Amino acid sequence: MTPGWTEDRVGALKKLWLEGQSASQIAKALGGGVTRNAVIGKVHRLGLSGRAAPSQPARATFRPSRPRPAAQPTQAPSAPRRIESAQPRPAAPTVPAPMPDLPGTATVMTLGAHMCKWPIGDPSSTEFSFCGRRASEGVYCVEHARVAYQPQVRKGGKDGAAELARSLRRYI
DNA sequence: CCCTGATTCGC
DNA sequence: GCGAATCAGG
Numbered sequence: 001m002t003p004g005w006t007e008d009r010v011g012a013l014k015k016l017w018l019e020g021q022s023a024s025q026i027a028k029a030l031g032g033g034v035t036r037n038a039v040i041g042k043v044h045r046l047g048l049s050g051r052a053a054p055s056q057p058a059r060a061t062f063r064p065s066r067p068r069p070a071a072q073p074t075q076a077p078s079a080p081r082r083i084e085s086a087q088p089r090p091a092a093p094t095v096p097a098p099m100p101d102l103p104g105t106a107t108v109m110t111l112g113a114h115m116c117k118w119p120i121g122d123p124s125s126t127e128f129s130f131c132g133r134r135a136s137e138g139v140y141c142v143e144h145a146r147v148a149y150q151p152q153v154r155k156g157g158k159d160g161a162a163e164l165a166r167s168l169r170r171y172i
Numbered sequence: 173c174c175c176t177g178a179t180t181c182g183c
Numbered sequence: 184g185c186g187a188a189t190c191a192g193g
Contacts, residue, residue, distance in 0.1 A: 005184085022176065038186050040177065045184070049178080 003033070005042060017043055106132025116141035118148070
């Protein structure tokens, strides 16, 4: 059964497509005998490729062409057309990794005894540094101390944990 | 791996 | 005109 594209089918196609239905959904809605490729093909032929609510921000990538696996030995003119983009590299800007931690001052050299020794950045990088703020909790500043010594009171509900904690408390 | 639309091209 | 094959991307 291949009713082709009758008026009403095309109408339904347009309607559904403009509604924002996906090609596969439309294909199913139109009934069997039609695939999403057929729908897309028809949509393009109708010239309504663009849509109000494109589920995807359209295409930004170019495809040179389809490299079909040959077909027939019929005088292939072998058109050597290449849209190969020989564009020179726009130079790869080595984007420095975004650092959540702002205070990257204090290097291994300048790091004093009472300075926060929280590592900032990649140790293998020259940009590596330490927090450097006043260390109050151990070797870290207050902020980093919280991160370093996170309370692990998570989980629980189990009697075992509570009981253990209670028993330990005696000997503190 | 599922999905999406896009494109090409033999029919 | 049609749509399968194929693609690129989320």
